[in-house]
Amino acid sequence: MGALTDKYCIVGVGETPHMRPSNRTTFSMACEAVKKAMADAGLEPREIDGMTSYQAGDSTSSSHVATALGIRLNYSLDIVGGGSSTEALVAHAIGLLEAGYCKVIVIFRSMNGRSGRRMGGQAPSGPVPPVRAEGDAQFYMHWGWTSPAQWFGMSAMRYLRDTGTTTKAFAEVAVAHRYHASLNPKAIMRTPITIEDHQRSRWVVKPFRLLDCCLETDVAAALIVTSRERAYDLRQPPVFIMGGTARTMAPNSAWNYSRPEIHYVAGNYGRNRLFGMAGISHKDIDLISCYDAFTFTTLIQLEAYGFCGKGEAGEFVKGGRLQIDHELPCNLSGGHLSEGYTHGISMVIENVRQLRHRVDDACPGWAEGKHTYDRAAGCRQVKHARIAACLGWGTETTSSSLILRGISA
Amino acid sequence: MPGPIDYSKITIVPDFDTAEWWAGTKQHKYLVRQCKACGHKWFPPFPACNKCTSMELTWYETAGRGVIHSYVVVTQPILSAFVEAVPYVVALIELDDCHEADGSLVRVAGVLLNDEAEVAIGLPVTVVFEHTPDPNIVIPRWRISGTAEDTWKFTE
Numbered sequence: 001m002g003a004l005t006d007k008y009c010i011v012g013v014g015e016t017p018h019m020r021p022s023n024r025t026t027f028s029m030a031c032e033a034v035k036k037a038m039a040d041a042g043l044e045p046r047e048i049d050g051m052t053s054y055q056a057g058d059s060t061s062s063s064h065v066a067t068a069l070g071i072r073l074n075y076s077l078d079i080v081g082g083g084s085s086t087e088a089l090v091a092h093a094i095g096l097l098e099a100g101y102c103k104v105i106v107i108f109r110s111m112n113g114r115s116g117r118r119m120g121g122q123a124p125s126g127p128v129p130p131v132r133a134e135g136d137a138q139f140y141m142h143w144g145w146t147s148p149a150q151w152f153g154m155s156a157m158r159y160l161r162d163t164g165t166t167t168k169a170f171a172e173v174a175v176a177h178r179y180h181a182s183l184n185p186k187a188i189m190r191t192p193i194t195i196e197d198h199q200r201s202r203w204v205v206k207p208f209r210l211l212d213c214c215l216e217t218d219v220a221a222a223l224i225v226t227s228r229e230r231a232y233d234l235r236q237p238p239v240f241i242m243g244g245t246a247r248t249m250a251p252n253s254a255w256n257y258s259r260p261e262i263h264y265v266a267g268n269y270g271r272n273r274l275f276g277m278a279g280i281s282h283k284d285i286d287l288i289s290c291y292d293a294f295t296f297t298t299l300i301q302l303e304a305y306g307f308c309g310k311g312e313a314g315e316f317v318k319g320g321r322l323q324i325d326h327e328l329p330c331n332l333s334g335g336h337l338s339e340g341y342t343h344g345i346s347m348v349i350e351n352v353r354q355l356r357h358r359v360d361d362a363c364p365g366w367a368e369g370k371h372t373y374d375r376a377a378g379c380r381q382v383k384h385a386r387i388a389a390c391l392g393w394g395t396e397t398t399s400s401s402l403i404l405r406g407i408s409a
Numbered sequence: 410m411p412g413p414i415d416y417s418k419i420t421i422v423p424d425f426d427t428a429e430w431w432a433g434t435k436q437h438k439y440l441v442r443q444c445k446a447c448g449h450k451w452f453p454p455f456p457a458c459n460k461c462t463s464m465e466l467t468w469y470e471t472a473g474r475g476v477i478h479s480y481v482v483v484t485q486p487i488l489s490a491f492v493e494a495v496p497y498v499v500a501l502i503e504l505d506d507c508h509e510a511d512g513s514l515v516r517v518a519g520v521l522l523n524d525e526a527e528v529a530i531g532l533p534v535t536v537v538f539e540h541t542p543d544p545n546i547v548i549p550r551w552r553i554s555g556t557a558e559d560t561w562k563f564t565e
Contacts, residue, residue: 121487131488134422139453142419142548143518144491145499150481154501154518158479161530161561206482206525207563254453257501258516262479 002243002277008094009231009238010404012041012224013349018188018340021115022218027060029220030110031068037106037222038069042235048224050075050102052092054085054343058117059110075102082119083291084247084392085109086223086345087400091246093225103226109345110220118216119341120147136255148293149205149213151255155396156296157207159263162311167207169314170295171198173330174211174337176322177292181334183324183361183380188215189338212295214336221345223352237356237369237407242387243277244402245270253397266399267304267391274305278403280387282307285403287354287382288328289347291393292335298322301391305401324375329382332359344392348402351388355406357381410522411497416541416548418490426456429468434547437538441507441515443469450507452515460513471515473536474554475502478516482525482563497521498528500551522552531560 014036016022016029030053038048048071051062055078062076075096079085086107093105113119133141140146145154159165175195181187193211201210231238248270252259275281288307290298299313307328308316322330333339333350340346353359357369362378365371371381386408392400423431433440443450444458445465457464479501486492498521507515521528522537535554538547 130418130420131490132420132422134424136453138421138423138427140518141488142414142416142421142490143499143520144414144483144486144488144494144497145481145518147487150483150487150499153481154479154499157481157563158501158530160563161479167565203482203484205484207565252459254455256453256516256518257478258452258514260512260514262501 002279004094004098005242005277005279006240007228008097008225008241009228010223010241010352011226011231011234011236011238012037012043013222013352014040015221015346015349016219017186018217018219020188020217022112025060026058026110026112026220027064027068029218030060030065030108033108033110033220033222034065034069034106037224040236041224043104043224045069045071048104048106049073050093050096050105052077052079052089052105053108054079054081054089055109055111056080056082056117056119058112065108075105082343082394083293084394084398084400085343086348087244087390087392087402088246090225090241090402091244094241097225097227104230105225106222107225108220108222109343111343112218113341114216114218116218120149140255149208152294152296152396153205153208154257155262159296159300160207162263163314165314167199168195169299169317170212171195172317172320173292173295173298173322174198176320177331177335177337179323180332180380181338183375183378184333184339185362187334187339188217189334208294214293215338215341217340219340219342221342221349223345223349236358239352239355240405242280242403242405243274244400245274246400247394248399250397262396263300265300265304265396267301267401270399270401271304271306274401274403280403284387285389286385286387287332287351288330288389288391289335289351290330290391291344291347292331292337293393295337297393298330301393301399304399305389305391324380324382332380332382348390351390351404354382354385355388355404357385357406410524411520412493412495414494414520415490416546418488421546426454430454431546433468434538434549435545437547439471439473439536439549440468441471441504443467449509449513450515452517471504472506475504475534477501477528477530477532477534478503479530480528496525498523498525500528500534502534502551519549519551522550527553529560529562531557533557
């Protein structure tokens with residue numbers, strides 16, 4: 001086990017609703033999310049002394065949020081990043097806490113991902129001024145290759161060719177995550193779908209259909225990390241951090257895929273570090289979150305992190321394996337495909353609630369950990385949820401991860 | 410053939426690391442970066458050799474030929490420049506003359522002059538230089554230039 005395994009905990013989580021549009025600032029939403037995470041943990045503003053966030057030039061800063069909420073920080077940092085940043089900032093928080101830079105640290109992401117800066121680009125409607133193509137974009141922009149769907153579609157297409165997988169495997173992911181969203185009152189897309197619904201949905205960029213693509217939402221979410229000694233005194237059952245990786249890279253990570261195998265993604269380089277640090281194996285994992293910017297990103301990371309062999313993910317996910325009450329429940333809140341879009345932090349938050357046994361579902365006693373496990377009645381608590389893996393994705397060449405456990409593990 | 414791309418809607422901004430590459434396309438040359446010390450080739454033109462870290466660099470003029478390694482078919486435009494172009498194919502092209510003994514290779518991308526019906530992984534392509542309203546900016550595109558035995562096509 002790692003030197004710091006179980007020494008630090010996630011003790012508070014909170015978020016705004018997923019909105020389209022929010023009609024609010026990212027500043028306002030961030031304050032709400034941080035306030036809810038503090039309330040969840042039972043922490044007062046004066047007890048918080050560290051805050052970090054990640055953003056894509058589309059959000060507010062830690063110092064603003066702290067000031068608005070009357071928090072004086074001993075440590076603050078706002079980094080550039082999207083998917084895979086949450087898990088990386090948890091690793092960063094552990095380093096800060098261990099070194100004594102601060103004692104209780106908040107991590108947040110606030111974004112108007114639908115009404116403000118859209119990750120896939122703005123829809124061209126009406127007269128639009130010329131876009132400036134600088135840095136890497138001066139090459140790919142005039143190739144009409146500018147959105148995550150268009151980029152990741154390139155490795156997905158080659159994957160289909162190299163492995164003989166069909167897009168029915170993509171559909172299995174979409175169906176599983178949507179089923180979980182149907183059990184989540186917070187989710188935007190709650191109507192269950194079938195494999196056929198996926199196959200009939202319109203193309204966005206081949207090989208991706210509409211139901212392969214994540215939602216865009218306006219939302220803020222936050223979580224709080226502190227030492228286990230501090231965690232014991234707080235309101236919620238602590239969730240221990242067993243191990244993780246932080247923005248692991250694949251070699252030659254330039255955007256033009258000049259690696260021999262373009263779908264051999266970054267998680268392959270983080271896998272042994274993750275499980276080595278946590279001191280457990282795949283069979284110990286009860287549930288996962290696996291970044292679903294697209295159905296394909298979930299699929300390929302199952303291989304990268306060793307839940308199945310290379311080229312086997314299509315077979316692996318068949319028959320609903322990723323659904324609750326099956327072998328490897330994945331993205332229990334519905335994920336970015338069906339709950340809403342937060343650049344990953346909502347997936348970690350869902351796993352924290354699952355491991356506390358306090359998922360905020362339709363069960364009247366959920367806040368006290370009383371669940372019926374009756375899916376027809378809207379319960380989405382995984383039975384015997386003890387250990388969860390969070391598999392974050394930035395691109396094919398960037399990945400972060402966590403393994404978390406609840407107190408019953 | 411896909412519809413026209415409105416290059417007036419994209420302002421390319423060459424910089425210290427890329428200006429000579431754009432000067433190359435203006436002369437209808439498809440350049441990649443090359444290390445003066447060890448001969449290694451790479452693209453995009455990052456400022457150091459990723460094999461030996463040398464920053465003494467030159468350019469290698471490729472033959473502008475390669476093989477389609479993968480592709481996507483864009484049916485929904487994101488940039489206003491591409492509103493008339495959809496559906497179009499972006500191909501990932503493995504350049505023929507940048508393979509090295511240790512397996513290192515160079516891939517580039519570009520909008521095919523061919524339609525989706527014609528594209529397949531494994532087909533050979535040749536560069537075609539397309540002029541834009543800005544006389545200093547010439548854009549490389551690609552045309553399928555032959556057949557191949559081992560090809561694969563997305564048919565869903």
